[in-house]
Amino acid sequence: MSKMNRTKIYPALQLQAESETYRVTGGFKIVDRWFQVPLDYFNPAKGSIKIFARNAIPNKKDDDGTTGGKLPYFIYLQGTYAPNEYENLCLDNPIGGPGFGCGPPSSHPVTDFLFEKGYQVLYIDQRGTGMSTPITSFTLAKQGSVREQADYVKLFRADNIVRDCEAIRLSLLPEGEKWSVIGQSFGGFCAVTYLSLHPEGLKQVFTTGGMPPLVNNPDEVYRRMYLKVKSRNKVYYEKYPRDIKRVRDIMKYLENNEVFMPSEGMLTPERFLSLGLAFGGHGGIDSVHILVQNAASDLNQFGALTYKTLSSIESHQSFDTNPIYAIGHEMIYCQGESSRWSAQRVLEDSSKPSIFSWEDMKKAEDTEPVYFTGEMIYQWMFSDFAELHKMEEVAENLAEYEDWPKLYDEEVLAQNQVPVFAATYIEDMYVDYEFARETAGKINGAKEFMTNVMFHNALRSKTEGVLGELWKLKVGEVD
Structure with a gap:
């Protein structure tokens, strides 16, 4: 496996930044x-892309009106952001990414927490997401052949x-x-890569459900994750036992009928x-139960899904x-090895019949x-999802690719001097607890807050609980 490339390549860059400033209710100035x-x-010579970042500054701290204030910066690296119709706001789904831009700072409780601590916050849409030259089947097709499209995605x-x-x-x-x-989540993976590549740029690092497994391919990640998914299914069916038959009835209907989604x-x-x-x-x-209940109700009343x-x-x-x-999910675990549809292979290799x-x-x-x-x-997702179907060959190419560069440098992490504070969730269904602990243990000086009463999306749903505990680690409060 090749060594991690930490070449200093930035001083000559001309970023040509542009900006737009306005204020929103709630005490926010946005740039x-x-x-x-x-x-x-x-x-x-391969060209350039655009990176979008939304800068949130508390109005009361802003004294110059143009530069965004003089408060120190916290940058927020996103995991996943997606709408949930059972909430009043667009919320973070618990999943880990990559592939999602940031939402409005005014709807994220992290903003208020960091404002109170004396910071401004920069929410960055990672390349390929949000308004940062997003990857879609349309934009990807502009890159040329399947091979050229896959080479393009490798840079994201x-x-x-x-x-x-x-x-x-x-x-x-x-x-x-x-x-x-x-x-x-995935933003924490990026933060550990940041510690590996450019610790000189970092004052301090916080991760929440985001300590990455230091592996070369995803196989062992999925072996562990299937066990956690199995345990969460048991919780689901114990809570909603009538859904056992409902789900089976839905399965029978879908097997015997072609059902097209609104997206085709x-x-x-x-x-x-x-x-x-x-x-x-x-x-x-609970959100899945509501979907199951609605689908079962449709079948009971109409014999079809509305x-x-x-x-x-x-x-x-x-x-x-x-x-x-x-298309980019399994490659986040690859260093010098291919993924070869890891999740599917691990499932196929499991005991039969498969639950x-x-x-x-x-x-x-x-x-x-x-x-x-x-x-x-x-x-199968690249057949069932209309947009993904257009990228099927690209996904196949990426699944077989082996020459992935390193994402983490364990030697650099072992010599780390940047304060690191990590929230690790014992019941995490997306980031294995043992892997997360192993990684934190390899980062010199890293301090952990561990809990079995919070899940992966606790940063949003229990912001004060998570960041409050991490802040105690930061300021040295011990019992």
Whole structure:
């Protein structure tokens, strides 16, 4: 495996930043910022992309009206952001990313917490997401052949996300000034890459459900995650036992009928079971139950699924609107090895009959539950999801690619001097607890807050609880 490339490549960059300033209710001044950065930092001739960042500054602290104030910066590195129709706001789904831009700072409780601590916050849409040159089937097709499209996607991993952040820091902050980072889920993975590549730019790092496994391929990650998904299914069916039959009835209907989604994709038994992706977050089990209950009610009354139910299901599945989450997911675990559809291979190698397979479970008694899957990407998704279907060959190319560069440097992490504070969730369905602890233990000086009463999306749903505990670690409060 090649060594991690930490070449200093930023001083010559001209980012050509542009901005737009306005104020919103709640005491916020917002500066929307766009930066032009290289697509490939080691080959600028490949062209440039735009990175969008939304700068949130408390009005009462703003004294110059143009530069965004003089408060120290916290940058927020996103995990996943998606609408949930059962809430009044757009909320973080619990899943881990990559592939999602940031939402409005006014709707994220992290903003108020950091304002109170004396910071301004920069919410960065990672490359390929939000308004940062997003990847879609349309924009990807502009890159040329399947091989050229796959080569393009390879440049949208954590290493280049970090290089974007560092380039922006050098452009935005006075010379020599560092900033702080908070990384949620995949954003935490990026933060650890930042510690590996450019610790000189960091004042302090916070991660929440975001300590990455230091692996070379995803196989062992999925072996562990299937066990956690299995345990969450047990919780689901113990809480809603009548859903055992409801889910089986829905499976039978989907097997015997072609059901088209509003986006023109297909709702198959496998796609319906992938709703279990939500099980790992606060409120996730309840939201899936509501979908199951609505679908079962439709079948009972009409013998078919209504448009509203199909639309609700689709709103919980973000692969079409954020396709990099699917085509780029397994590659976030790769260093010098291919993924080769890891989640699918691990499942196929498991004991039979598989509790996660309708094909295996349909012959069982109606009292036997069929288990939902979790945060896994499967080949069938590139047939069932309309937008993903257009990228099927690109996904196949990426799954076989082996020469992935390193994302983490364990030697650098062992010598780390940046204060690191990590929230680790014992019941995390997306980031294995043992892997997370192993990684934190390899980062010199890292301090952990561990809990078994919070889930992966606690940063939003229990902000004070999570950041409050991490702040105690930061200021040295001990009992």
